[in-house]
Amino acid sequence: MKGSGAKLIVVHPSIHNHPATRHHRLWLLLFLSFFTFTFLLALINTKHSPSSTAAYSAASNRLSKPISDALLHYAATANATDRMSPAEMEAVAAALRGCIAPCNFLVFGLTHETLLWKGLNQGGRTVFLDENEYLISKYEQSISDFEAYDVQYTTKVSELRKRIESVQDQRRNECRPVQNLLFSNCEMGINDLPNHLYSIPWDLILVDGPRGYSPKMPGRMSAIFTAAVLARSKRGGGEKTHVFVHEFEREVERVCSDEFLCRENLVETQSSLAHFVLEKMEPNCYEFCTERRSPAFRAAKSSSGRDD
Structure with missing residues (x-):
């Protein structure tokens, strides 16, 4: 068997x-x-x-x-199209890495990168400013310890030349490069933020808002001017402030950056992101740049058929 x-x-x-x-x-x-x-x-x-x-x-x-x-x-949001390029994000991240903690980071605009900026600035203070109160509320509801404030912009892209001329006329008075904007009546400055934000020594400022892709939109002229004044009026913290302007190829961003952040302070560009480094200025200084009228502004005036 x-x-x-x-x-x-x-x-x-x-x-x-x-x-x-x-x-x-x-x-x-x-x-x-x-x-x-x-x-x-x-x-x-x-x-x-x-x-x-x-x-x-x-x-x-x-x-x-x-x-x-x-x-x-x-x-x-893996398929989002309105995002920064890797090189642009790395430029901002590198400045954050070089910041002596705690780092104070002010961001104009809620964008695809918002949570990245907050996550990278660990131990520091990241504040967002945006024109969309509803969007701010959505972030506050879903993200803990999220600090953002709404801004009511009074400018329009179509008013670029008129607004810059107004600043130049008032640069020794209301539109000085060194001042506390909380008490300013300069029409380009943002003076209705919570009081404590004006006394924070900002180490980094990123201008990636508000909207500016059509003539009726507010554009970023007020944001760039305000960033320039906050950097030059800095009290406490380091001597320098990194200021980034996104979509630098557009007219408003390019002209206002030339006027208030100044080409002499431009340290690099990555794709459509411009990186400026501004130093503090003394209160008796009244010129934003070494050359008062930037080439970009003169070219813009010339193309409109106007000149001084």
Whole structure:
């Protein structure tokens, strides 16, 4: 009689080069790589005591929420088109990395990169200004410790030349480059923000709002002028302020940057992002730039058939 032998048969699913499997693995790899990069970047920028395990643990816990918020945001908006290029984002991130903590970061505009800026500025203060009160409310409801304020702009893109001429006429009075805008009546300055924002020594200012792609929109002339005054009137903190202007190729952004931030302070451009570094000025200074009338403004006036 033949003996019966037990046989073990192992069955497993095929994993050989299935297209869907490779696709999912690629996305997982990209997600984990981004998370690792962001986490390491945050750790590098976070100051902690090597001798204190408790302090290190607390710092790590503080990092988790902003980073997770940013990851969720970018996962949900992976196909967004109105975003900065990688080179532009890296330019701002590099300035944040070089900032002596805590870093004060003022951002004009709520954009695709909003949560990135908040997440990268760990331990510092990031404040957003935007014309859309509803959008601010949505961020405040979904993101903890989110600080933003609405701004009512009174300018229009079509008024560019008239507004700049008004500043030039009042540069020794209401539109001085060094002043507290809270008490100013300069029509280009933003003077209705919460009082405490005017006394903060801003280390970085990013102008990526308000809207400015049609003549009836407010444009960024007030934001650029206000950034220039805040940087030159800085009290406390470091001597310099990094000011970034996005969509620098547009007329309003280019002309106002030339007039108030000045080409002599331009340190780099990345795609459509211009990076200026401004130093504090003394109260008795009345010129924004070494050359009072910028080439861009003269060219704009010449094309309109007007000149001084």
